[in-house]
Amino acid sequence: MAPDLSRSAVIRLLSLTEKEDQEALMKKAYAIKEKELGRNVFLRGLIELSNVCRKNCLYCGIRCGNEKVVRYSLSDEEVLKTIEIARQNRLTSLVIQAGEQTNEAFINRMTQLITRIKKVTQDDFRITLSLGEQTADTYRRWFEAGAQRYLLRIETSSEELYRKIHPADGLHDFNTRLNCLERIREIGYQTGTGVMIGLPFQTIENLADDLLFIKHQDIDMVGMGPYIEHTETPLFNDAATLMPLMDRFELSLRMIAVLRLLMPVINIASTTALQAIVPAGRELGLMAGANVLMPNLTPVHYQRNYRLYEHKPCLDKRAGEILDELSDKIKAIGESIVYDDYGDSAHYLMRINQPTSTPKNDYQRKSMSCSGDDRRR
Numbered sequence: 137m138a139p140d141l142s143r144s145a146v147i148r149l150l151s152l153t154e155k156e157d158q159e160a161l162m163k164k165a166y167a168i169k170e171k172e173l174g175r176n177v178f179l180r181g182l183i184e185l186s187n188v189c190r191k192n193c194l195y196c197g198i199r200c201g202n203e204k205v206v207r208y209s210l211s212d213e214e215v216l217k218t219i220e221i222a223r224q225n226r227l228t229s230l231v232i233q234a235g236e237q238t239n240e241a242f243i244n245r246m247t248q249l250i251t252r253i254k255k256v257t258q259d260d261f262r263i264t265l266s267l268g269e270q271t272a273d274t275y276r277r278w279f280e281a282g283a284q285r286y287l288l289r290i291e292t293s294s295e296e297l298y299r300k301i302h303p304a305d306g307l308h309d310f311n312t313r314l315n316c317l318e319r320i321r322e323i324g325y326q327t328g329t330g331v332m333i334g335l336p337f338q339t340i341e342n343l344a345d346d347l348l349f350i351k352h353q354d355i356d357m358v359g360m361g362p363y364i365e366h367t368e369t370p371l372f373n374d375a376a377t378l379m380p381l382m383d384r385f386e387l388s389l390r391m392i393a394v395l396r397l398l399m400p401v402i403n404i405a406s407t408t409a410l411q412a413i414v415p416a417g418r419e420l421g422l423m424a425g426a427n428v429l430m431p432n433l434t435p436v437h438y439q440r441n442y443r444l445y446e447h448k449p450c451l452d453k454r455a456g457e458i459l460d461e462l463s464d465k466i467k468a469i470g471e472s473i474v475y476d477d478y479g480d481s482a483h484y485l486m487r488i489n490q491p492t493s494t495p496k497n498d499y500q501r502k503s504m505s506c507s508g509d510d511r512r513r
């Protein structure tokens with residue numbers, strides 16, 4: 137199947153319902169992943185830095201309007217300790233995710249924290265940020281401090297649907313989000329986006345357009361997963377209109393598979409929301425063409441306060457346990473965790489005209505011989 141599938145072909149694939157047809161789609165997507173990227177899985181440790189958020193997205197459990205949430209922020213020391221655990225487990229990358237904060241104190245804190253991480257890891261680490269909408273200046277400051285990747289889900293590429301799932305208060309604007317994504321890419325980040333799948337009011341056509349949007353934007357990495365309702369959110373009022381969870385799960389696998397057909401060398405994460413519906417959901421995501429997992433390394437006592445959706449898995453497991461279990465699960469499906477490579481998106485490396493893998497040692501050699509260049513980004 138050609139990477140330039142037509143919109144109607146995408147709609148047809150997303151609409152498959154017969155088990156055999158779906159299996160054939162997964163097989164095809166997996167074969168492309170295997171050919172282009174090998175039977176390899178990249179790990180990124182996830183730190184849920186803070187659930188403080190200025191936004192009020194109608195679907196999200198930690199929206200500022202949810203007064204039941206106990207708010208927290210990890211200290212720098214807690215973040216650095218988590219990074220130490222990640223490195224002890226040979227992880228080469230970390231995603232720092234949080235609610236959206238745009239005040240000067242937060243921006244400065246993050247700039248300093250990124251600088252500190254860069255220093256303690258001797259620049260031998262990749263940092264992904266997922267901290268929502270910021271000004272171009274802030275994105276640039278964090279990039280210059282040493283963050284290399286940024287993940288900002290567009291949530292849906294339909295402006296009309298975007299309006300239905302966000303409050304009309306001037307703070308939740310589709311075009312602002314789109315502009316942010318464009319600034320992130322311009323500044324030089326490996327650029328990530330994604331959508332929620334199975335939202336109220338969402339159609340298969342919307343989802344097909346989401347995949348074509350991702351392709352058109354030439355995105356380097358994608359994290360997309362099923363929408364899972366949260367009782368303490370306004371969108372829960374529309375829960376009766378939702379498709380059953382298992383259908384959302386299967387549709388999410390088809391979304392991953394079709395995206396792999398459209399974009400053979402991007403990084404696609406198999407998200408935790410898949411695991412929230414089916415215990416082996418993330419492994420099935422890998423078999424559908426995903427190649428990245430993001431084990432949650434947030435200290436256990438904070439995790440329960442970072443509930444974007446209900447049924448969030450693994451709320452009682454420590455980082456070491458999670459990583460041990462994951463390694464066994466990945467081996468069991470015939471894939472291997474890549475430990476000696478930063479796992480940069482091959483799509484990004486091709487886009488900036490670099491070799492399509494960045495092995496750690498190789499990179500260290502290169503960076504020693506060309507100090508001052510920003511190849512790492």
Ligand code: SAH
Pocket residue numbers: 189195196197233234235236266267268269287288289291331332361362363364365366409444445446
């Ligand atoms: N505040 C930042 C990052 C944290 S939220 C931001 O919004 O960009 C990370 C992602 O969680 C969101 O982009 C959204 O896609 C997802 N999310 C929020 N609520 C969800 C829900 N109920 N079900 C599934 N995913 C959800």
Ligand code: SF4
Pocket residue numbers: 189190191192193196197198199200234235236268444
């Ligand atoms: Fe805040 Fe992100 Fe949740 Fe929206 S999705 S309320 S920005 S944490």
